[in-house]
Amino acid sequence: MIAIEKIAIENVSRRGFLQGIFSAGAFVLCARILPEPLWAVSSGAAASVSTSAFHPSVFVGIHTDGTVYVVAHRSEMGNGVRTSLPRILADELDADWSRVHVVQADGNEAYGSQDTDGSHSVREFFDVLREAGATARLMLVRAAAKQWGVPESQCVADPVHVVSDKSSSRKLGYGELASLAANQPVPKKEELTLKSPQQWRYIGKPAPGYDVTDVCSGKPLFGMDVRVDGMLYAAIAHPPVLGGKVKSLDDSATLKVIGVKKTIAIDPFKPPHGFQPLGGVAVIADNTFAAFKGRKQLKIDWDNGSNASYNSADYKKELQQTARQPGKVVHTTGDPDAEFAKGGKVVEAEYFAPHLAHASMEPPVAVADVQGEKVTVWSPTQNPQGVQEQVAAALGLKKENVTCHVTFLGGGFGRKSKPDYAVEAAVLSKNTGKPVKVIWSREDDIKFDYYHSVAAMYLKAALDNSGKPTAWLQRSVFPPIGSTFKEGEVYGGAGEMSMGWNVVPFDVPNFRSENGQAVAHVRIGWLRSVANIYHAFAVQSFANELAVAANRDSYDYLLALIGNGHVLDAGPQGPNGVGEKYPYDTARLRRVAEVAAEKANWGKKKSGKGSGIGIAVHRSFFTYVASVVEVEVDDQGTIRIPHVTTAVDAGIVANPEMVRQQFEGAAVFGTSIARTGEITATGGAIDQSNFYDYQVARMNDAPRQVDVHIVESTAPPAGVGEPGVPPFVPALCNAVFAATGKRVRELPLTRNGFS
Amino acid sequence: MVHFKVNGRAQTFDGDAEMPLLWYLRDILGLTGTKFGCGMALCGACTVLQNGKAIRSCTKQMSTVEGLEITTIEAISANGQHAVQKAWTQVNVPQCGYCQPGQIMQAVSLLSSKPKPTDEDIDSAMAGNICRCGTYQRIRSAIKVAAKETA
DSSP: OOOOOEEEEEETTTTTTTBBBOTTTOOOEEEEOOOOTTTTTSHHHHHHOSSOOOEEEEEEEOOSSEEEEEESSSSSSSHHHHHHHHHHHHHTOOOGGGGGGEEEEOOOOGGGGOOOOOOOEEEEHHHHHHHHHHHHHHHHHHHHHHHHHHOGGHHHHHHHTEEEETTTTTTEEEHHHHHHHHOOOOOGGGGGGOOOGGGGGSSSOOOOOOOHHHHTOSSOOOOOOOOOTTTEEEEEEEBBTTOOEEEEOTTGOOOSSTTTTEEEEEEEOOOSTTOOOOOEEEEEEEHHHHHHHHTOOEEEEEEEOOOGGGGGHHHHHHHHHHHHOOOEEEESSSSSSHHHOSSSEEEEEEEOOOOOOOOOOOOOOOEEETTTTTEEEOOOOOOOOHHHHHHHHHHHHHGGEEEEEEBBOOOTGGGGOOOOOHHHHHHHHHTTTEEEEOOOOHHHOOOTOOOOOEEEEEEEEEOOOOOOOOEEEEEEOOOGGGGSTTHHHHHHHHHHHHHTSSSOOOOSSEEEEEEEEEOOSOOBBTTTTTHHHHHHHHHHHHHHHHHHHHHTTHHHHHHHHHTTTOOOOOOOOOOTTTOSSSSHHHHHHHHHHHHHHTTTTTOOOBBBEEEEEEEEEEEEEEEEEEEEEEEOOOOTTTTEEEEEEEEEEEOOOOOOOHHHHHHHHHHHHHHHHHHOBBBBBEEEEOOOSSTTTTTOOOOOTOOOEEEEOOOOOOOOOOSSSSHHHHHHHHHHHHHHHHSSSSOOOOOOOGTTOOO | EEEETTTTEEEEEOTTTTBBHHHIHHHHHHHTTOOOOOOOSSSTTTTETTHHHHHEEEBBBBOOOOTTTEOOGGGGTTTSSSSHHHHHHTOOSSSSTTTTHHHHHHHHHHHHHSOOOOOHHHHHHHHTOOOOOOHHHHHHHHHHHHHHHHH
């Protein structure tokens, strides 16, 4: 069950928090909450991601000059957290947004989990940020009332950033009140009055990115941009196969390259690999190019180890074979076997989705400076405490001795939750006695990723005379994320199962979901929306196949499948699961389908002859999404996507502008997955290497227009960064079927004669 | 020894002639606005202007910059006030922002040769610049806004 949130707010004005920002007299509050557990509770991943006590804190401070400082303790990677989170607090504080300054937090367990993944940020911190803002506002009001010697009820925080005396024209600015407010006791929660949604200034109102001007000016914001005095540069030749080791090394040509200083062997990991470096040989140089050039000159004989037998083409057949056999039961409703035994019309289909790489535009990069027992790391990381833990473990130091400065991330998508590259920098800095910047090339990034899992799925349904399913069986087989943290883990964790697999949001009386085993041969990790990608692809493609089998319009049929809507018993829980706060209400799913279809003029669009329209729905990270995709396919099989209509119910929305951006982007990310996304391996080594053989969507093949419709909701805020991806992929494939009559059961589309 | 200009200032270089301009700008001059994305002129993150025209600095060797005038994102305006940067801000284009300096430089180059680009012009000029966050439709809008501003 989701923990009931407890929020405790402390006045820490005298305790020297955020030293260097505040001078004497500043007013600083700290808020702590006990929130819901992480998603992968039972998979072992959660424990590895964050073993620290889970007590998130957030700080707000008001300087005597009136500047309001809000600490961004989550990582900015295009998700908009440096804008959306502070605005929630600023709203309840009645602060002038133009006078709010966002400060990026270092890694520190005082903030609780900072792992910016799982579309957590707004949904987890909405209440605490509001309460912190309201607390600060009340303390400012009380400080003004005391100063003027008038009742508190006579003072209001209006207009923004000042407290006014209603009975006179007296006003005091927040800066003037800061040191007085710092002397106020923290009010009890019962004394606070949170604003009604009608009173919100910023929540629910669109706002551009806080950092947009700096970003467009090319300011040095990113991990790749970090420069430290005396810094050396490193490129690492990683073992081509997971678990490989250096047998012999000849670095004589490398050491002749201008600018190369030395080579350093990095120890292989001890299984399970977790977030440890892969090992290999580092080339240390005085600039990036020299390091890259020197690495090319290395002559290394590798012992590739047991994963050298891994060939993804054979592995695919194994997974498909497993998916045809009974697996471990995940969730059952009714008696599907009895229903199937009755005979009648049965539809079966198999689906397959390959490994994917994250390919964030900024490859992994980190700078580390080891000085005796102290380490400073600068890194674009989604997981700064993971950096602290892993660096400390690798160097035999205490976690508190590792400072992790979080830079902007040039994309993350889950890759930068794994701090292996920061550990590499720390190991090399310790060895050289100098600050070292480790830079992964694009080839490193593609070949040595934590891959999104490959998956084979089998689905079967029995249909009644009207074409409605009376029984439904689905089986999913994939090497699990848990294999990264536990050697030999072959079954999906509760988190992965809750991602669109334990249940389907349809009116099916007899249902069973299963999971078959699969051994991992590469590093497996989470990628934007994780297991939802392949699960939604299978379920939503299958729903479309059933519509065809029933000779029904696919949208009408989808609505019939969903039914009028009810709260699902969803079995095991996770971010896609259920709880008191987030019941799985299929009426909300139906609503987004209706909105998307209506906005896309579903009934008026004709499919066939190279034009097609497709729909899919999916709930993930508690957010309900419908995608309607329109395609044009020419005689050569070239796909164009003129229009995408997305409807989103993400509960209360903090910043609709950021929501639109995330869902526009998700359609492009989904296009990359569906059209060309495929990682394969031969002899254990990854076949792809750069954007020519791991192609991602470009402007000319991305959707031309993505319209995002936010369905108004009073439900608690839900996830935004990830949920746009899963339904897009099957909606696109369903549109391709409508246009061409060709069913896509295996991703990507390029495997099906399309481009 | 090669002689050239970066952002209006005369520079010389006598290091490894194979070094790409990208790493010279980033590691030697400290101009980190120009980004590394692929090293093979496939993604456009490293786009700079060579005598006013967009090039990929990751494959431009230092041996070939003699006499050239190179302009980076840092020098197209003070404080992000170039018409293209203002349009980018107005449309709220960036998500993570890493590719945007390259996108902006490519757009500046496009607008200098085609002040009123069609959608096809925009596609063909911008197809070499990857944005993994997927900001393409806003990039297209921003280019049109900038074209209007500068018309």
